[in-house]
Amino acid sequence: MKILVAIKQVPDTATQMKLGADGKTIDPTGITWIVSPYDEFAVEEALRIKEKRGQGEVVAVSLGPDRVKEALRSCLAMGCDRAIHLNDPAWGAADTLMTARALAAVVKQEAPQLVLCGRQAIDDDMGALPAQLGELLGWPSAYWIMEEAVDADGKTVRVARQVEGGLEVFDLPLPAIVTAQKGLNEPRYPTLKGIMGAKKKELKDVKAADVGLAAEAPQLSITALEALPPRPPGRIIQGDLPTAVKELVRSLREDAKAI
Amino acid sequence: MPNAFWCIVEDDRAGLPKKVMAEVIGEATRLSGGAEAVWLTDKASDEGLKQLGEWGATRILLVESAGLAPYRAEVWVKVLADLAAPEAPRAIFGPVTSKQRELLARLAARLGVGLSADSVAFAMAGDTLTATRPVYAGKLLSKVAWAKTPCVATLRPNVFRPAEAQPGKTATVERPQTSLGDAFMKFVERREETSTGLPELTEAETVISGGRGMKGPENYVILEDMARVIGAAVGASRAAVDAGWRPHRFQIGQTGRTISPKLYLGFGVSGAIQHLAGMRTSKVIVAVNKDPEAPIFKIADYGIVGDLFEVVPALTQEFKRLLEK
Secondary structure (H helix, E strand, O other): OEEEEEOOEEEOOOOOOOEOOOOOOEOOOOOOEEEOHHHHHHHHHHHHHHHHHOOOEEEEEEEOOOOHHHHHHHHHHHOOOEEEEEOOHHHOOOOHHHHHHHHHHHHHHHOOOEEEEEOOOOOOOOOOHHHHHHHHHOOOEEEEEEEEEEOOOOOEEEEEEEEOOEEEEEEEEOOEEEEEOOOOOOOOOOOHHHHHHHOOOOEEEEOHHHHOOOOOOOOEEEEEEEEOOOOOOOEEOOOOHHHHHHHHHHHHHHHOOOO | OOOOEEEEOOEOOOOOEOOHHHHHHHHHHHHHOOEEEEEEEOOOOHHHHHHHHHOOEEEEEEEEOHHHOOOOHHHHHHHHHHHHHHHOOOEEEEEOOHHHHHHHHHHHHHHOOOEEEEEOEEEEEOOEEEEEEEEOOOOEEEEEEEOOOOEEEEEOOOOOOOOOOOOOOOOEEEOOOOOOOOOOOEEEEEEEOOOOOOOOOOOOOEEEEEOHHHOOHHHHHHHHHHHHHHOOEEEEOHHHHHOOOOOHHHEEOOOOEOOOOOEEEEEOOOOOHHHHHHHOOOOEEEEEEOOOOOOHHHHOOEEEEOOHHHHHHHHHHHHHHHHOO
């Protein structure tokens, strides 16, 4: 079974974010880049499916500038067989729909039976890509899955998606798109052997023209990026416990009107 | 109607719109002067239609069909796209729920338009709509604009001022003829979570959160006692979830749920950036921690430096005294 995993490179959560001079982008200096945590669950699940079946191929794909190669190498080090890097200035201002179109074009070329994505990338937190990819391909998609089982003959995948108040279990005919959520698995760390081996694996650059796409304008564009307005300074309530607790409840009731 | 603001109804699967729809309809009304509700369901009710009208929906498009449950994107998206084509709404709004996050993303792709997910503010300048959404773990705010209409967006719960119900106000109800999309996904079963009897985390107006300072799973009962008194949901930090003290569905933060309650109370929560990402748009933040240097105090409106095992029971008693008055 051929599985494609779509991943995104994002700034590490702990990285301090600074605004760029244009007021629309971030200043990239000093940023530590990582594979978005949800995408690691997707990579892990793809590798487990392949290992369980004893055969297959896992292809990691990502869209972004040159630095994204590092994230794809991490996926190769985890165990992906090869990687595709959608690397073209034409995608420089890509919104989720443009990204989904680029990925859909790759999926059509690669013809995997299953596409795995993370629930959302932790940079823009849009969480739209898996659904949009499913729509463009005309494939079923399952969001926020906590369990997954591909059947023995590789025709369907059974998934449990997280909804408010429970889990809903569905059978999806393959090909399909499933979206990994925390709780699905525990991603492995790359081994030293994996890291060394990753250097020899194929990492292919793909331009828009290679997948038959022409330049297009994004449907959603960022007009401004702003720092969070500061919260008004808080108050540490002093005094012995009974006094402090009384004062807290009074403040919540009378000042904040929150209770 | 052309240029209308559509609000896709989220219901309780028993015939009533969820309370969050008052927020969506309220915001759509503020932006446009009149909101329209679009309700796809297997089970509507007169009371539900009345509720939408009282919240300010001027018109309701109701599609009621057994085939719409359980929700499958491929079935629903066709209905919405078919309705939207002749109607040409200016905007299509829905609350952030697990369903609508997917549904509106798929709809935007089908219509070839932009999507602003998890929006926390909107502005209209002339005919142009812009949205504000938190990015980079909530450290920055991004303003976004659409290249063409309809502008599709999901709205973060508890952020927008809910419409006040106007008793007696009614909406015109239309039942357009539509055909459902073909279902690819085959429903197997629904497994209900054991109910805590407390509100759902993302919908609750008050959320109590316990972190590593809770010391173990057995101690969450003191937070649940407080939650019952003040009608709160109980969540946990990643540290507590990773330690196996609470199931993942209770995790607040970057790899868990994003919440925006009116009141957030954190006990033994240090305030790691991953946690802040999921709760920093809370209106009032209270922190109780033994460590005066805990980062959560930097964003807290009220803090008590102390032992949560002493503070929590005393606070529960004080809440009880207040609310029993």
